[in-house]
Amino acid sequence: MRVLGIETSCDETGIAVYDSDKGLLGHALYSQIDVHAEYGGVVPELASRDHVRKILPLIEEVMAAAGTEPEALDGIAYTAGPGLIGALMVGASVGRALAYGWNIPALGVHHMEGHLLAPMLEPEPPAFPFVALLVSGGHTQLVEVLGIGEYTLLGESLDDAVGEAFDKAAKMLDLDYPGGPQIAKLAQQGRAGRFTFPRPMVDRPGLDFSFSGLKTHTLNTVAEHAGPDGLPDQQTCADIALAFESAVVSTLVIKCRRALEQTGLRTLVIAGGVSANVHLRSELTSALTKIGAGVFYARHEFCTDNGAMIAYAGCQRLLAGQSEPLGVTVRARWPLDSLPECKVNK
């Protein structure tokens, strides 16, 4: 089965063609980072307008690169949520109408299921069951995954998502948006041990997270060391970035280890934009291999939003016979554990 995937849930237009026999045939991504950078965050109306401009040229480009004529497509998968509702509507409307025009089935994909399954696109994919750590700008969740659509939420952030905390900390340090990669870059010049930030909620049982206290601590540290222009010197900023990143990473490591112990599972999948963080990957890998667990993650370009993961996830559900009616439903919020099971792939 060959599926066209369309992702427009936030500030990136992602298109891909995935074939269940031949694998990923083509993909392209248009990032709007430059559009939103001057606002310090994603402006939803600008994002929606840009998706309208970019979506057809990208579809043409990817189908040509994938050597795929419309007749060769068996289905279309589009992100139906969670995300920015106006942005979702663009991809969903185009995707559903394309499928109608080509007389093939369409499927609305859960964005975080896409992320969760993205490591399946790698040469050595993880096998079910596993624990997934979903970390992005909008999500911080630990999920027990028995199969596609068989999800149990183990814990989640009670306040900010990890990616959101990174963005806010970056803003405090006057770094550009998006903040995650900027903090990570600055942290490379940081001196370990200069600051030690609190590891939130690690002393409490359970698998929930909280990052608002860490955010306040970062803000106070910045204020304490601020010079006349309101910012600490460059080295201090780097030290703060490292302390912040280390606190986040070790919190995530502690909770992931706890999730594996609690479920008795031996495999961890990290997914979502923050899973691109090199420090997080290496710390999780070294901590968890010590206890005999395997750690899997997607290649860098498939950690952040992309069309490939949507094409893959949609393909699995289309293969199981699932599809959408002509009426399109998109959801700003959509609990992952409300998705139906996908029996074929069990």
Next chain:
Amino acid sequence: MVANFISLGPTSFMTHILAIDTSTDACSVALSANGTVTGLFELAAKSHTQRLLPMVEELLHQCHCGLENLDAIAFGRGPGSFTGLRIGLGVVQGLAFARRLPVIPVSTLAAMAAGYWRRNPDAAVRPVLTSLDARMNEVYWSVYRACSGQQTPEQVIEEQVISPASAASAMNDWEEAFDGIGQGWHYDELRSLDPHTIEQACYPAAEDIARLAVEAFTRGEAVPVQEARPVYLRDTVSWKKRTRIRS
């Protein structure tokens, strides 16, 4: 509210044009087939994504027309609700790209004027002041005059987004009688212009978009779908100031 209507237009081109509009709380689709226009119209606030394609399917079924019979797709290109315009264009992008069809962007305000005169032929002697509520104390605004021998109205005042007070003051010297149509006419500043007739419950409808599109199509105004864009009127510059976080 569901209203079905069938009307015989004066044109009889051997063309099949599908028209859609989702620029306001209304959701409508229409087919112009060899000069006959058939339309479906609903008030579907917040449910355009759920209703639009099922309505297209129902219409085509009712008209015994397949997507493969279409020559072009027309759409209400704005002004109107930003999200609504994108739902409509999104569906047009999907359908037109899939079927390799050209598209015809039609002004929602011009369609309102044409629709008003279709329902009230005697009113066509007066110009019509069209107005949709753009929120933030502004209206989408334009003035049209009927043209004999064609459906497409003549634009007298360029489409713009403007405060009701400014729109009204620009019309103060206007001596001829005129009518006012559209949701924007709830503003007191506009009502003080004292039009001959006010029809506030006037929406752009795909039926009228189809009729204007047939004329645009014969004038050669269809464009490749890749080039089709919504006309928001309120551009990025005007709300950059409000959303800017850092200077």
